[in-house]
Amino acid sequence: MTALTMFEGAKAQVSKRVSEAYVSCVAKFPDQVGSKESAYATAVVFLLFVTAIAHIVRKRRLSQATARPSTPTTPALEKAASKNGDAPKTQGREWGKWPPSDFRTPKPDPYPDWSVEHTKPLPYRPFRYGPKYNVTMGLRSMKHVDWIELDNHYPRYHADKARRIKERGHKCCRTAPEAYPAAVELLEELTDYLPARYPSLYRRTAVGLDNLWSRESFDIMTRPLPEDPIQTCARLVQDDLAIMIEKPDSQYYLLAGAVLLPGFWRLEDKYGMPLSEIHTSGDVPQFREKLEKGMLNFFRRLKPEEMVARNNYFLQVDDDLGWSWSIGSEDAPEVSWSTAEKNRAVEHHYFRSERQSLRRLPRSGGVVFTIRTYFHPITEIAQEDYVPGRLASAVRSWGDDVSRYKGKERYGEVLLEYLDKKHQEQVERGLDLSREEEVRAYPY
């Protein structure tokens, strides 16, 4: 529901209340209502006043909307804390114990006209105009049918993952005993979902599924399973995967993961950590002030029926999807933007954007975090209408903390000079800047 429709609803409610109040006033105090007409006139003046305010707010919102892409409204998903301060409500269950839910994931419809040759990656461009960069959770509701996105970059992701599983699977894929049932449940969910959603790529079999493109067969019934179930899951999708398990302290711990194409972080550094430490150990900007409470509450409240997504973006100054070696070797004790070469030519600048989803598995209660990375040369996305101007504005809006986190000092000058030039070319070509909202709304 938009803010505008919410306002219209509120306005209708006020009008209804005024009429009701008038009627009940006349009914209760017929003698004290001096004249029916004068009370009615008061009500009419009040209604006119409410309508005038509504008109002003509507005009203001519309003028803002044409100048700026919309922002997803997610206040209900991002409530910071319970009314009892920081004490989490138990919600009628013991922390760390999940009573299995009856919820069954709905069978998805096939993705329209999907093919491994022709379906292009969705063009996520989740950056907003300045002047201010707001750190928020940025969650939006999504449907189960949209859980996993596959496209014609699948062959590259499949090959990179297979190679990295061979070379460093023991570092990138892990499942703790407490998370094993959840990892098996995730494998079962994918085995049901993928053949229904992408029937030209996957076929359901009596024991699992077949990949019709790679000719791999997966038997998920055999025990013991031939490999860590989360590693098998990783072979099936383009996403990296993590499972968070609630412990009796009500915190969520990273206890299973297949993190093969992360770019900037390593599963071995974060494995076993609770949600807060995962983020504070990486100096995520404004985590304590803006994100922590909302995130912890969100995890405790998440139901199997719900699913959410969020998008982010980074710049990278090398072309490696799996690991951005510019910030250091993947096996170095410490990695940092300070080691990256400064001012590399713009041909080496890559746009990296993650589309993340969160859902709770109904049987085990584990929370599955999917991280699908979209990866393109900056020179490619800067050809798209509005993108160079909006990205330049977004990069300029980063505060010192966000700039440090995203490594701006290493590439900012080269990048901004290039984006400004491309934006100028688009304006000179006649790009109508006032139509951006119509053409590309967030997160596109």
Ligand code: HEM
């Ligand atoms: C409501 C859910 C979550 C929110 C709102 C959130 C938010 C964030 C934000 C704002 C960042 C900074 C980069 C960015 O802009 O995305 C970040 C980084 C990160 N998040 Fe999350 N996150 C969530 C869940 C998770 C989960 C479940 C994991 C488990 C693996 C996770 C792992 C990480 C890691 C590893 C980083 C990089 C940290 C580093 O740079 O060392 N996040 N997160």
